[in-house]
Amino acid sequence: MSWVLVMPLVIPFITAVIAFILRNSPANRWVSVVGSVLALVAAAVLMVSVLKEGVVAAQMSNWSAPFGITLVADYLSAVMVVITAITGLATTVYALGEIPEETEKLGFYALFQTLLAGVTGAFLTGDLFNLYVWFEVMLIASFSLLVIGGGKERLDAGIKYVALNLVSTLVFLSGIGMLYGVTGTLNMADLRGAVAAAENQGLITVIAMMFMVGFGVKAAVFPLFFWLPASYHTPYFAVSAVFAGLLTKVGVYALMRMFSLVFVGDIGFTHEILLWVSLLTMFTGVIGAAAQTDFRKILSFHIISQIGYMTLGLALFTPLALMGGVFYLVHHIIVKANLFFVAGLARQYAGSTDLNRIGGLYKSAPLLAALFIIPAFSLAGFPPLSGFWAKYLIVKAALELNFWFVTFVSLFVGLLTIYSMTKIWAMAFWKPHPDGIDPTPNRAPPQVTRAMILPIAALAAMTIVIGFYPEPFVQFAETAANQLLDPTDYVTTVLGVQP
Amino acid sequence: MKSVIFETGARLLVALIFVFSLFMLLRGHNLPGGGFIGGLLGAVSFIVYSLAKGPAEARKALHMAPETIAAIGLGIALLAGLLSFFMGDPLFTGQWFWIGGDSYDTAVFAPNSILVFDIGVYLVVLGGILSLAFAFDEET
Amino acid sequence: MESLTAILIGVLTAAAVYMMLARNIMRFMFGLILLSNAVNLTIFTAGRMTKGEPALVPYGQDAPLTDIGNALPQALVLTAIVIGFGLLAFLLALVFEAYRRLHVVDTDAMRHAEPKEDTTK
Numbered sequence: 127m128s129w130v131l132v133m134p135l136v137i138p139f140i141t142a143v144i145a146f147i148l149r150n151s152p153a154n155r156w157v158s159v160v161g162s163v164l165a166l167v168a169a170a171v172l173m174v175s176v177l178k179e180g181v182v183a184a185q186m187s188n189w190s191a192p193f194g195i196t197l198v199a200d201y202l203s204a205v206m207v208v209i210t211a212i213t214g215l216a217t218t219v220y221a222l223g224e225i226p227e228e229t230e231k232l233g234f235y236a237l238f239q240t241l242l243a244g245v246t247g248a249f250l251t252g253d254l255f256n257l258y259v260w261f262e263v264m265l266i267a268s269f270s271l272l273v274i275g276g277g278k279e280r281l282d283a284g285i286k287y288v289a290l291n292l293v294s295t296l297v298f299l300s301g302i303g304m305l306y307g308v309t310g311t312l313n314m315a316d317l318r319g320a321v322a323a324a325e326n327q328g329l330i331t332v333i334a335m336m337f338m339v340g341f342g343v344k345a346a347v348f349p350l351f352f353w354l355p356a357s358y359h360t361p362y363f364a365v366s367a368v369f370a371g372l373l374t375k376v377g378v379y380a381l382m383r384m385f386s387l388v389f390v391g392d393i394g395f396t397h398e399i400l401l402w403v404s405l406l407t408m409f410t411g412v413i414g415a416a417a418q419t420d421f422r423k424i425l426s427f428h429i430i431s432q433i434g435y436m437t438l439g440l441a442l443f444t445p446l447a448l449m450g451g452v453f454y455l456v457h458h459i460i461v462k463a464n465l466f467f468v469a470g471l472a473r474q475y476a477g478s479t480d481l482n483r484i485g486g487l488y489k490s491a492p493l494l495a496a497l498f499i500i501p502a503f504s505l506a507g508f509p510p511l512s513g514f515w516a517k518y519l520i521v522k523a524a525l526e527l528n529f530w531f532v533t534f535v536s537l538f539v540g541l542l543t544i545y546s547m548t549k550i551w552a553m554a555f556w557k558p559h560p561d562g563i564d565p566t567p568n569r570a571p572p573q574v575t576r577a578m579i580l581p582i583a584a585l586a587a588m589t590i591v592i593g594f595y596p597e598p599f600v601q602f603a604e605t606a607a608n609q610l611l612d613p614t615d616y617v618t619t620v621l622g623v624q625p
Numbered sequence: 626m627k628s629v630i631f632e633t634g635a636r637l638l639v640a641l642i643f644v645f646s647l648f649m650l651l652r653g654h655n656l657p658g659g660g661f662i663g664g665l666l667g668a669v670s671f672i673v674y675s676l677a678k679g680p681a682e683a684r685k686a687l688h689m690a691p692e693t694i695a696a697i698g699l700g701i702a703l704l705a706g707l708l709s710f711f712m713g714d715p716l717f718t719g720q721w722f723w724i725g726g727d728s729y730d731t732a733v734f735a736p737n738s739i740l741v742f743d744i745g746v747y748l749v750v751l752g753g754i755l756s757l758a759f760a761f762d763e764e765t
Numbered sequence: 766m767e768s769l770t771a772i773l774i775g776v777l778t779a780a781a782v783y784m785m786l787a788r789n790i791m792r793f794m795f796g797l798i799l800l801s802n803a804v805n806l807t808i809f810t811a812g813r814m815t816k817g818e819p820a821l822v823p824y825g826q827d828a829p830l831t832d833i834g835n836a837l838p839q840a841l842v843l844t845a846i847v848i849g850f851g852l853l854a855f856l857l858a859l860v861f862e863a864y865r866r867l868h869v870v871d872t873d874a875m876r877h878a879e880p881k882e883d884t885t886k
Contacts, residue, residue: 128715136703136716143700147693187709187717233692255841262848269855281863283878285790288856292797293785295852299845300804306838307811360878657819661847757854764861 128184130175131197131250133168134207137161138214138243146236155222158235162215165242169204169211176204181609181619183252191620192313196252198620200613201606202452206249206379209459212588213371214242216581220467221364223577229275229362237274241267241368248376252620254302254312257380261298261344265291268373271365272357283357290343290353298340304333315620317388318613327391334389334396338381345377347437348406351430355414358429359422359479363470366422370429371463375455378436382451385440386610393443400441405535408434412542421469421479421554424546425462428505431539432458435520438532442523448607450519453599457504457512457592464501464585468494471578472554481550486559493579495555500586502547504593507540512592515600635677642670650747651740660743664750671751672758680762691755698748705742717742770810777803790860790870797856801849805842812838 141161148154176182176199183198185191199207218238225234244264251257269291273284306312308329309320324330339350346354354374358366381400389396411431418424436458439451469479475491476484488495504511507518517540524532592599609615646666653659675683687694709718725733777799784796812835820836822829864870867877 129710132710132716136707139699139703143696143703146696147700184715186715187719188715236696255844259844259848262852266852266855269852269859273859278867278877281859281866281877282875284859285863285872285875286878288852288859289790289793289797292852292856293800296797296800296804300807303804303808303811303838303841306808306841307813356879655824753851757858760858761861764865 128197130168130172131182131184131199134165134172134211134246135197135243135250137165137168138239138246141165142236142239142243145239146233149231149233149236152227154230154235155218155225158218158239159215159222161239162211162218162242165246166208166211166215169208169246172199173204173208176201181615183619191252191622192311192316195256196313196315196620197250198252198315198616199250200609200616201602202379202382202610203249205452205456205602205606206375207246209456210242210245210249210372213368213459213463214238216463216467216585217364217368220367220470220578220581221362223575224362224364224470226275232274234271234274237267237270238365238368241271241372245372245376249379252314254305254314254317257314258295258299258302261295261376264373264376265295268369272361272369274365275362277360279360283360287353287357294340294343294350297336297343301333301336301340304329304336308333313620314383314387315613315617318617321388322391330389331392331395334385334392335399337384337389338396338400341377341380341384342403343377344374345381345433345437346374346407346430347403347433348410348430351407351411351433354430355423355426358426359420363422363466363473367463367466367470370425370466371459374429374433375436375459378433378440378455381437382440382448382455382610386443386448387613387616397441397443400437401532404434404438404441405532406434407431407437408535408539412539412546415546416542416549419481419553421472421481421550422466424481424550425465425469428543428546429462431543432462432505434539435517435536438536439520439523442520442527442529442532443611444523444527445604445607445611446519446526447523448610449600449603450516450523452606452610453519453603454516456599456603457516457589460585460588460592461501461504461513464582464589465498465505467578467582467585468498468501471575471582472498474575474578476554476559481553483560484554485557486555488555489558494582497579497582497586498551498555500589502551504589506544506547508544510593512589512596512599514593515596519600519603632677635673639670639674639677642666642673646670646747650743653743654740660746661750663743664747665754667747667751668754668758671755672762675759675762680759683762684759687755691752691759693752695749695752695756698745698750698752700745701748702742702745705738705745708738708741766814767810770806770814774803774806774810777806788872790863790872790875793872794853794856794860798853801845801853805845805849808845809838809842812841 138161141157145154145157148157181198181200183196186195186197241264244260244267247260248257248264251260269284269288272287273280308324309317311317311320321330343350358369385396408431411427411434415424415427415431418427436451436454439447439454471494472487473479475487478484500511504513507513521533521536524536646663649658649666650660650663653663671683671687674686706717708720710716712720720738722736723732729735781796781800781803784792787793815834817832817834820829820833867875869875
C-alpha cells in the first residue's frame, strides 16, 4: 500500500538528480518533462486509491505510528498532490520556452523538481517535524529559484524573501518544540488526542498562535504578507507562476490541517482571530493591487487577497465554508499560475510588464487575449467559471451564519478584483501601444511561443471544465471538508486503532 | 594566504583527515559516527587543501564538480531507500543480506542498504559543503 | 536546569530580536543565527533535560540497561541545526553577493525590486 504514497514524492527527487547530472546537456529539460508526467501519473494513482479507501496511510521504515514518520493522504492531501503535479507539468512545459540555456546549466530543472518534491512532501506528511523538513526542502529550492539568473532586482527581492521566510520557519520550529514539550508527540493524528488531553489549555492556545504566525507568513496573510509583493514580480515567469500557484498554498494547507485536526480546543478564540485576519487580508490585498501598474505586481497583490478567501473558509469552520475553502484552494492554484503564464507571454510580445508601457495586445495577439480573459474572469468570480463557484460557496457559508459584514467584504473585494482585471485588460490588451507599434514576439522563435501557450490553454480549459461541470468537484470538496471537520478516519488510519 | 609551513603541513593533514572521515563513515554503522559527520570531515580535508593551494587546485583534486557529487549522493541515498520497495517493505526499511551464514552472528559479510544510504549521505554532505566553501573561497 | 536554559533562551531571543531590528543586513543575519540557536535550545529543553546514558542498546540486548537520555529531541535538534546551517550559509552567500553587486548592506537603501514612486510625474 505504501508505494502509492511514496511515488509522488520519489519521482520528483529522482528526476531532480538525473536532471542535475545532465544539466549541461539539452536532455535535462526533457528529463524534467518526463519526470513531471510520471509524477502526474503517480498522483492520479494516489487519487484513485484515496477515492476508493477514504484515507491512505503508510509508515516509513516500518516504524509504527506515532514513533516513525507517517505519510498520509486524505481527500485534501490527494487533491493537493494532483494539483501540484498538474502545475508542475504545466510549468515545466512553459519553462521550455522561457528559461535560457545558461540558467538551465545552473540546474534550473533540478531545483524546480526539488521544489515540487518539497511541496508534495508537505502535503503528504503526517508528522509535524517532517512537515518542517519538507518546508525547508521547499524553501531552499525556492530561494535558489528566486535568485537564479542573477540581476540586481532578484538579489534584492531574494534577500527580503529569504530573511522573512527564515524568521517564520524559526517561529514554526519553536512552536513544534513547545508542542513536543507539552504533549510528547509530533505525529499529527496522535497530537489530536494529546492536545485535547493536555492540562494547560492556555499554553496550547499560545502554541497555536505560534503556528498561526509561522504558517501565516508562508501563506502571506495580513499583516505578514509584505515579503510577497516585494519578491514575486522579479524571478522568471515560470518561477513566479509556480510560486504564486503553490508556495503560499502550502501555508494555507498547513493552516487548514493544523487548525482542523489539532488546534480545535478553543475555536471561539483562534478561529475568530483567523476570521479578522482573513477579512483584512482580502481587503488589503485587493487595495494594494488597485494601486499597482505592473502586470505581475497586480497579480502578486491579488494572491494575498485570494488567500484571504481560503483562510476565511477555514475561519468560519462550517462544512459549507470549509468546502468553499478547499474548492477555492484548487481553483486558485490553476487560475493564478495561469495568469502569471499569461503575463510572461505578454512580455514576450510587448517587451515589458509595466502596463503604462505596453498595449495593443488584443490586436496583435487575439488568442492570448482570449486566454487571458478566462483565468482573469475566473479569478474575479464570473459565472460560469470555476472562481464563481468558489466565491459562491464561501459567500453562502457566510450568509448561513448571518455574518453580514463578512458577506459584504467578500462581495466588495470581488468587485475590486474585477476592477483590477479590467485594468489589466484595458491597459495591456485594449488600448493602443503607447509607442504606436504593433507588439510582436520579436525576440522569440515560434516554437518558444508554442511551448508557452500550450500550458496556458490547458489550464484555461481546466477552469472552464470546473466551471461548467462543478458537480463532481463540489462533491469532492464536500467530502474533503467533512473529513477535515471529523478526522476520525484520518486518526484511525494513521494510528491503526480506535482513538 | 601563501605559507610554506601551512602548505607542507596541509599535505599530511589532508590525507589524514580524509582517511579519518572514511573511518568515521564506516564506524557509524554500529557506533557513533556515520555519513553526516564523515562527510563533514571529508569536506574539511578538501577545505584545508583549498586554503593551502587555492580552490582551483582543490577542484582539480576532486575531479568532479562538488554539486554533481552531492546529486549523485542524493541518488545513491534514494536508491538505498527504494531497495526496500523492491523487497516489499515500506520505503527506507533497512535491508540486510547475509553472506556465508543466515544471521548477523554467523555471516562473514553482511551487505545492507543502511551502509549504502550512509555513503549517499556522506557524498551529499561532502558535495554540498564543498560547493559552498569553494564558492566563498573563490569570491575572496 | 530547565529554568536556567529557559532564561538563556530568553536572553538569546532578546539579543536576536534587538539585532534583527537593525537596518544593517549583516546584523540581521547574526540576529537570525542567535534566534536559530535559541529555537534549537527550546526544542532541546522541551524534551526535558534528564541525566542518562546515550540512547544505545548494547549488542545482544533488547533494551538499554540503564536510564537513557531522551534521544528524540537530540535527533530533532541535530536535524534543525543541519538545516539551519544550510539555510544560513545560503543567506550569507546571498548577502555577500548582494553587497558585491548592490554595494549596500542597508535594507532601507535596497530598493531595486521596489523602486520609490516617482512623485514628480
